[in-house]
Structures are given as structure tokens and as C-alpha cells.
Amino acid sequence: MSMATATHDADHDHGPAKGLKRWITTTNHKDIGTLYLVFALTMFFIGGAMAMVIRAELFQPGMQLVDPQFFNSMITVHALVMIFGAVMPAFTGLANWLIPMMIGAPDMALPRMNNLSFWILPFAFTLLLSTFFMEGGGPAGGWTLYPPLSLQMGEGFPFMIFAIHLAGISSIMGSINVIVTILNMRAPGMTLMKMPLFVWTWLITAYLLIATMPVLAGAVTMLLTDKFAGTSFFNAAGGGDPVMYQHIFWFFGHPEVYILILPAFGIISAIVPTFARKPLFGYSSMVYATTSIAFLSFIVWAHHMFTVGMPVVGELFFMYATMMIAVPTGVKVFNWVSTMWKGAMSFETPMLFAIGFIMMFTIGGFSGLMLAIAPADFQYHDTYFVVAHFHYVLVTGAIYSIMAATYYWLPKWTGKMYDERLGKIHFWVSTLSVNVLFFPQHFLGLAGMPRRIPDYSVQFADWNMVSSIGGFVFGASQLLFLWVVIKTVRGGKKATDRVWEGANGLEWTLSSPPPYHSFSEAPVIK
């Protein structure tokens, strides 16, 4: 093995390549994590800009800015970009940065594939966004792409389908990497039940991804052949059923929403103990709750389809199963509150975002529970009540956790402290405005405003205007976030290695910023 050792040494001494080459050819988990995070932030702004178009058109009744068809493609692409382009890559970026450091590994298990997982994404989204410039415009059938409507798309259709295929391939490879890293790369002594919860939640998330992304790929492949090859999967005349698509889609789609929240649970479970200066309450029940949520997520999908006319036993089954998810999720919420209980809390920006997360995610969870009640969902379904629900879990859930994580680990990544005052301003402006943005949407939905409409009756005017104003302020406050991050990267107070007084975990034993290769020597876990 002497030769191996020789080449090996040489590699390590290189450090990162210079310039653009570093980012294109990198196999380093930190570089790739950074790429993911930058990409996700870019997509967040693109998707957010589309949301601003939506809110601007809905500012008043009457059609002012865009045509209905374009409005539909705005909501569709807004959702696709936010989910597949912003939240998922952001979590993958965090996984890349943190998992090796948290489990004491030198890098991700399959570093070259890691690079490929990332680099597929810019191409996939180029493809998706390019459909706006094709005959017939961008996809306008909603992010769920229900046929037959989605089949009415113009030239962009196959481009959109392939964009989804590519993004799916990227996620699957990314997830394989995460699972293998966690199962195979832990430092000696890092048993499964000693892993930080972020690692645990990502392990489960990656499993969900590998199990469901291929199903989405299958579903959109069937769309493609239904449109171009004459198959009849979703066509009753040929013996298929448009609703069959919905079943396949939501078999992916519901686990997908937990893919968008489980890593968030992990992040919150890291931040709350740090700032409460008290160990996480109920570690093992957190692990069991995560696995139960993952299990249940496979058997609740049809709660998105209560109104399609399922047999009533089906409706009952999916209603009961969905309600069950409140139990393990509740365990998590109660555990966080118990962690805070009798702690010695301080409220730096990451903690603020974590607390904001717990409260507002729970509000979103409550409305989710209401939606789960099938007869009531006959009224709520496809109204702004649903829109309010999922933005509470996605924006004040997933996005808030990502912001919390950024403030929490940015000093570790860059070696520099962010501006605490600006961070706090960002939190307060965001939190006030996001509630102005989404809370009134509950009222709109209950009062009868359907979702996915560019124009509405005048009695909905006032709350829509409020919501839009909240939206503009929330959007603008993200510019502040961008500024805080840029400012930290460009310079700032030197951060200590541990950064936070109460922080625990292997990543804090490394220097800030950590060396290019985290743990060349496996650490010893007591």
C-alpha cells in the first residue's frame, strides 16, 4: 500500500484548486455545501420574485399586471423553484457541510458523485426556466401537474418533464451519499443513538427521498408518454384514470412535504439546547418520533384528494392516518418546550428563528390537522386556507429553519461573526411581516376565496391587500438577510471555535473556519 499512501499524501497537500476550477471540479464536502447553499439562495430569490408578481397581481381585484395564463405559470414555477430549487438544495447544502463534521468523517462517502449531484441542478433549472421562452410559455398547471390540464402545455412540456427528471436524479444521488456517509463513515464510538438529531433526521429524509423521487419520475414519465406516445394511463377512454396520476403523485408528494420539514426538526433540535444551555429533552423519543412520522407519511397521501370522489372507506382511512401524524409531531414540539423549560436561555438570532419556527410551524400544523378532517376539507380544499397552511409550514417552517441554521453555523463556516443587530432586525421584520402576509389568508380561504386565481370578488379585496403588503415587506427583509450574509463573508469579528457558549457537538471542536479536510484523523467519541 505504499504507493497508495504516496499519492494520497500528495492529494491532501494540494488544498483547494484555484479559481473557477475549484468550484467545478471540487470533491470537498464544504465546497459542495457552499455551492448548494449559494444555489439555493439564488433560487429562493427567483422563486420569491415570482411570489412578488403573484402578490402584486392580487393586490387588488381586477386584472392589472399579467395575463391569467402567465399568472398560472407564475404560481406553478414559484412552487417548483421554491421546493426543488430552494428548500431541498439548501438542506442538502447543510447536510454536506455538517454531516461529516458532526459524525467525525473526513468527507462525504462518495465525493465525486457528490459533485455531480450538485452540478446537475443548475442545468435542470435552466431547462425549467427556459420554458418561459418557448411557444406556449412555462408550465401553468400547478406544481402538482395534474393531467389532463398539464398535458395542454405547449413546446416547453418535455423540457419541464426532463427538468424534473434531472432534479430527481440529483436528489437521489445526493441522498444515497448522505445515507452511505451516515451509515459507513461515523468515527469510532459514534453509535447511531449518539448522532446529533440533524444527522438522524437527514438519514430518514434521505430514505424518504430515495423511496419517493423515483415514483415522481415514473409519474411524470407517464405524463410524457400520455402526451406524446399515445398511452392511456390518465385517460378514462383508454381504461386509465386522471385520478390515478394524483395517487402516484401524492405517494411522492406527501413524503416530500416531510422531506421539507424533517431536516428542519433536526436543526431546531440542535439550536434550542445550545441557547437553553440544557441538553435536548427526550433524545430517543425524538428519534422514534422522526421514524414514526416517516412511516406514517407513506400512508396518508390521499388527504390531498378528499374531493376526488374516493370510496368512503378510503376517505376514512386516510383521515385517521393523517390525524395520527399529529402525535409524533406533538412529541417533538413538547420536547422542545421541555428543553427550554428551566434552561438558562439567551436569545441570539438563531434562537429567535428557532422559537419563531416552533410557534409558527405549530400554527401550520394545527391548520394541517383541520385539513385532515375530511368533511371539513370539503370546504377548505383548494382555498386560501390551504395556501395559509402550507406557507406556515414551509416559509415559517422550512425557510425559518434554514435561516436559523445559517445564523447558527455561519460563524463556524466563515470564521467570522455575523452582525447580531442586523440579524435581530431581520428576524423581527420578517416575523411581523410574514404573519401579515399569511395569517389573513386563513380568513380569505374560510370566507370562500379559491386558490390559484388571478382575480377575485371585491369582498376579498381588503385582506388581499394586507397580505400583499405583508408580502412586499417580507420580501424586502430578505434583502437584509442577503446583506448580513455577504457582510459576514467579506469580513467581521473573528469567531471563536465553539462560537456559542452552550454549543455541543463535534463540529464545534474544529477551528472556525474548519480546515479544508475536516477529520483526517478520526476523533474519539466518549
Place this chain on the structure above:
Amino acid sequence: MRVRGSVAGTGLSAVLALAAGSALADWSLLNMRDGVTSTSRAVHDLHMIILWVCVVIGIVVFGAMIYAMLRHRKSKGAVAAQFHESTAMEVIWTIIPIVILVSMAIPATKTLLAMEDTSKADMSIKITGIQWKWKYDYIDGEAAGISLISSLHPDHNAARLRGASGSVENLREQFGDTYLREVDNPLVIPTGQKVRFLLTGADVIHSWWVPDLGWKKDAIPGFVNESWTRVDKPGVYRGKCAELCGKDHGFMPIVVVAMAPDDYKAWVVRQKAHVAQAAAAADRVWSKEDLIARGQDVYRTNCAACHQPNGQGLPPAFPALAGSPISNGSDASQHVEAVMSGRPGTAMAAYKGLLNDVDLAAVITYERNAWGNSGGVVQPAEIKAAR
């Protein structure tokens, strides 16, 4: 105080101002309505129960959290305890939510079973969702044979074009609360009777929703879904298509007029007369002018959404009919075929099941003579023969 006054403030002050303002204090704009059927009331009650349960749980959980945040903060000299487990507590907060959930599931199950029971109906109406209108066929009882196409009212249709509406005040003045919620031909049903609906879609999935009736149900092409209602109180109840169905999904309202049985009978008699007239009309030969005049109306309500009032369409999605080969030339058979059978796999629906012979002949004749086209006349008899 109206919204306009407070735009200048931040979002928060806008909300505070508005919450105090008259328009938003109106309960019906904040909460689910309890509607006019036993179903809608049951659903509303269920909604209120779960809402309050969630509020109470929220108060307990957030209360504990806020208490901890106020009392157990470092700046107040709190010293962190180090406990991190309590099996007893964890069991308790697993069991209590389960109990709460079970107690919610029981009334929910009852309501659901009642809603899905479409047996013993007094009459049935078939509802077909079409891009972007509704078709109602009365399929049994005294009204059997009546068929209506219900689309967005022309005045509203004009006001919803980009830039046409002017200010909110304009819309409010012109339409009151019904902006985008008015149709040309409403669905008429009798009060006090169990009406069964058979829902289907002609092209894509739509969803038929009138909040006051308490439910929505998808209209799926190729399948029939069933639902029912029994309205107690005469009145006009409005709703909307609730499933994204393309460009004009937002402009596909539903209006249900519930009439006392006697009024309903009178309405049926009037409609029957129309049906008889139409049947007679299909058998006679029409003049070109009459066909064109009638065809223009049919075109405006049924075709203009895609092919545009000026016949130019919105290429490439929706082809132009002005100057197109299909609407010119002496042989109309292709044109008739395109309209009657539609173009499978595109937005162009098969209109033979949606329009009657006269309307089909009229709209085709109109298309063949409008916008400088010169395609001649198609008579209802030809349509009849082509069926």
C-alpha cells in the same frame, strides 16, 4: 376606514387599522359560513370544534413556552437544570393527543358518512365542467330534458380584462359583492328536496363548489362523481370552480337559485317551452342573418375565451379562426367535424354533447362569415345529419 388610507404604514399598522375597520370586522369574511343545508351546518360545527381544540392546545403549549422564555432566561440569572428525560411525561403527552384526536374523529366520521349517502334522492342533475363554463342537464323528474350552459356573465367578462376594471370602488359600485360571481344561466333547484348531482368533466378536472351547500366535489373527465344537497331556504347561492382548470379557472363561477317548489314548477314549465321551441327550430331552415346573429351570441359565451372575440385566437395555443382555411371554402364538413368532435388531447372540447343543433349550426355559420371569412351557411339539419 378603508384600506387605501393605511397603505403608507407598515404591514402591521395596516392590520391593526383594518381589524378595527368596518369591512374586516364582518364575521362572514373571517370564518367559514354555516350555509343553508344540514351538511353545511354539520361541517361548520365540526370546523368550530377543531378550531377551538387547536386554540386551546395552542394556548397551553405557547403559554408554557412563553412562561419559560420569560422566567428561565440567562439575563435573569437563571441556571440551567440538566434533566433531559421523563418517561412519564412523554407517555402522557403521547396519550392525551391520541384521546383528543379520537374524540375529533368520531363526529367527523358521522358527518362524512351522511355526506356520502346519495341514496333516496328526489331528483338528479348532471353537472359537466367545461373549460370554462358549466353545463347542467336535468336527467329525471319533471324537469327531465332541460339543459343549461352557465358561463361568466358578459358584463363581468368585460370587466375582468386586463386594465378594464378601474379601481376597486368601480367594481364595487358596478357589481357589489358579486364581481366574478354572476352567470348568464344559473342552476335552478327546488328547496326541500334531496337533489343528487352527477359530476363529470368534458376536458380537464374542475371542481364544483358552493360554500353555502357545504361541500365541493371534483368533476373528472371520464368518471362520474356523486353528491347531493337539500336546500332549506330559497335564495341565490354563489360559488366557484375550485380546481385549477387552465387560463380562465378564476372566471368560472357557479350560481344556484333555490326556489320554493311552486316557483320551481313554474320555472320548469317556462324552460320546457324553450326546449320545445329549440326542437322545432332545429327542423326548419334558417336564414343566414338569423344564424349569424344567434351564432355571435353562442360564440361570445362559448368560444371567445380561447379563439378571442376577434377570431384571432392566441396562437400558438389557440388557433385563429379568422382567415383560417378551415372556416373558408365551400366544404364545411371539416369545420363541422372540428367543432362537434373537438380535438382530443387539446383544449378544444367536443361540442356535440354541449350545444344543440341550432347553436352548433349558428356558431359555425357565424365563424364562416365573421371577420372577413367567406364560408357560407350550415343549417341545423346538416348538424343533425352529422350526429
Place this chain on the structure above:
Amino acid sequence: MTHTANDYYVPHGSYWPIVAAIAMFITVIGAALWINGELNGRLVLFIGLGLVAFMMFGWFGTVIRENLKGVYNDQVDRSFRQGMMWFIFSEAMFFAAFFGALFYARVLSVPWLLGMDSGFSTHEVLWPGFSEAWPTNGPGDVGGEFRPMGPWGLPALNTLLLLSSGVTITLSHWALKAGDRGRSVLWLIVTALLGASFLGLQAYEYIHAYTELDLTLASGIYGSTFFMLTGFHGMHVTIGTVMLIVIALRTAKGHFTADNHFAFEGVAWYWHFVDVVWLGLFIFVYVL
């Protein structure tokens, strides 16, 4: 820093991933253009596929060279194994989507269209004339008259071929483990031949379906599920056969030792997976 053979090998920067990403990008652009009826689509598609092939040679070549240099320790080997297993799991889920479609059609949508269970009004109002149960091309008779594919001719033979190929690859594996390289290569070649004859017979079956049974991809839900399931399976057999040929060559070149031959095992797992999928197909698509 001191390194021992126990170090986990982290490769330094590589251009192959970006080549792969670009190759995939070009491939799907080509496919999309082609589907849209654009003239140059096919050309672009083939350029993309060519790049994909080039990338695979390059990337896998690098990996093989590294492996031969001995830089991979046991832990790296485990990473590869676990990675391959999860990849196969993802493939299984891809097939699950199409099997799901088949079950849904057979158990739910077609019976509903026939008026069973909750489909009473569907049948009465929309499809009163529809009466044929599975196999069917639906009430609209989509794709026209056809005859279904029976199980006991070619498909049964194909089942036999694939099952025996599962045996032969195991024989090859045993030979490799016993250090008998020649016999291992021989059995690999037999396995690849069995795979190839499976493909030949499937091609023949497809031609038979199209020309004599009038059974096409457009023959309603039966044709759709039949060709999509067997088609994607056939694609996997093709890939598997190519991989078998590659490892036959590599075995012959002496790349594998009795206890270090991950690539061999990866291909064997894949082959068994393809085998199992076929059994599912044979039962649910052909027999039942």
C-alpha cells in the same frame, strides 16, 4: 499529516462530474427537441448520448485505475456496496410506480368504468356500452382492436432464460471466489448470452405484438402498462447485459481477486434485481 492504508480515500478534484452533468443536459435537450418534432433533435440527442458514453469510460476508468492502485480500503468498498444497494432500491421504486399504475387500473379504474363498486353512475351515464374486463383498451376502444399477449409462449421461455441466467452468474461468482478466473469468465459469457437472447426474444415478441396482435403502446391501458413495464425492464436488461460484458472483460484482465471484486458483485445484484422484476412482470402482466 500521516496517512495509513486505513485512510478513507477522498479523491481530489475531477472533471468527470461536470462532463456528466453537461452530457445529461445535452441528452435531454436533444430528446425534448426530438419529441417536439424539431429536425436536429435526434442529432443533439446522439451527441449527448455519445458524451454520456465517453464520460462513463473516463469516470469508471479512473475508478478502476484507482482501485488497481489499491487506494480503496475496506471502508471505501463498503461505501460502494451500500451505494449500489440504495441505487437498486431507487430503481425498485421506479418500477413500483408502473406496477402501481397497473394495479390501480386493474383493481380500480377499469372496474369503475364497468360500473362496479362506486362506478355505477360512471358506467350508466358515460360508458353504457362498455363491458370488457381486463385486458382492455378502455371504453373508448383507444388504439383499436387488439389481442393480448399470452404468457405461455415466448414470455415463459424468457422467464426460463432469465432464471437460468441468475444461476449462471452465481456459478461465475463461485468460480471467482474459488480463484478460477477462466470458469468465472465462461459463466459470465453464458449469462450475457442468456441476457442477449432474452432481448432478442423480446424484440421478436414486440414485433409479433405490433404486426399480428395489433397490440401497441397506444392500445389503451393494457397496451400502456404492458409496453411501459416490459419496455423499461428490457432497457434494464440491456444495461445489465452491457455491464456483464464489461465485467467479463475485466475478469479476464484479472481486475478481480477472490475477495476484492465489488464491481462484479454490484453487477450481479443488479442482474438479480432485473430478474426479480421480471418475475413480477411475468406474474402480473402476463399470467394473471
